[in-house]
Amino acid sequence: MLASLRLGMVLLGCALSASAQDALDLLAAARQAQSARAFEGVVVFMHDGRFDAVRVVHRPGEGGYQQIASLSGMPRALFRDARETRIEAPGRAQRLPSLVFAANTFDASRVGQSYEVRDASRERIAGFDARVVDAVARDDVRHSQRLWINPDNGLLLGVALIGPRRETLQQVMFTSMVVDARRDGAAASPLVETPGEKVAPVALPAGFRLIAERVDGTRRSLVLSDGLAMITLYLEPRAESLDRLTTLRRSATQLASRQFGRQRAVAVGEVPLATAVDLANRAAQALND
């Protein structure tokens, strides 16, 4: 009897482990597909009790580009190629250099440390049979995520950010997608080499590590990731001396700005407010030490 029970426990453990590994493999395939598969479609972005429709065109590889245009609300469009990223709105255009990071935030080996990942179920999304992967946060430093992935080609069909009370904070879902097999190609060469294990100038939230850094004059931008979620930390001197904390939110993206004296740290990410505030506080303090 006892032996049967043990055997059952072992088999259950193996099954759960296999499910987690399957889910991680799916996440890895999804990341890979983003840089290899050409597609276009319409996504619905649900946030703040409203939804917006956005058209997406993704052409990876040499001469590739990405185009995202809003179909509802304020007309806005983003066009990105290897050279620059252009954000256009009526009477207004913003041009920024396109940055491609050699180090990618997705790291299957580390995702499991911060999230309990499992292959949850199957659902039909945008006409495709999708596998549902749940990445449940192991602590309150980050949000949980639910991802819908097409197992046939690895393409991500949807993602939802889930809050601490199991509420959906925001959700992006494809309502239609056309995969263009002819345009499939290799990933574009990275423009900005940011490899290697870097040491952050401040203690990072549990599970996060520095994956890229950019210096622009006196301003430093640090890209932090726990393997799935991402925070950008900006460190910069300011002309005016202040002691102030400011918090803002856009959809599920939290911003915490902490200025201490003439140094300011701004943390932006799809993380709980406490995580952003904590990091901004620590970084501002470190800048003044």
Added chain:
Amino acid sequence: MSDDSVREQLSTLMDGELAPDSARFLSKRLGNDPDLAGTWERWHCLRDSLRQQGTLAPADFCAKVREAIDAEDGAMAPPVRASGRFWRGLAGGAIAAGVAVFALMLGSPVGLPDSTAPAMATLANVAPVTTSDLTPNWRLSPVSDRQSFVLAQPQLNDEFDRYFVEHGLANGSAGALGIVSYVPVVASPATRAETAQSESSGNVSR
């Protein structure tokens, strides 16, 4: 710590003047205390309304609805005798459609006939959308018990807008989710400057 004391600290945090240690403590508590988090969201909503960021219907909303109903009643009055039940039903439908169209107009950021109307669709006039409204096949359970969680209105702030944009772009380039990370950059509410620009263009064209 008394409720009043906590609320006072919350108010100070909103003003950006709370000491870092207290801010850290309070923000952690916000994540664990639904009531306090609700208060936080309500205050943000209130603050945005006071700053006229378009979270509420205009003050004359009720008067305009009443006028629309009166106008519909007046227009439909003569034929009632001939086929009263039919026209009464039609009038009811027209009133409902009129109110719905008016609500949609409030939610539309472009081409508003009333310059005092909010520039974007807001929670005051757009019902929260659940995934089941869009396609019956979508299910969020069991990860999410609630299909759409309404946070406070997004806040516009010229000084910090660029951080959101730059983060969104970095997230799209290096993020685990790829191109879908760009979507909030395009779909999120426009910056205050863009809103002003759009309103200005709209006024000229009218």
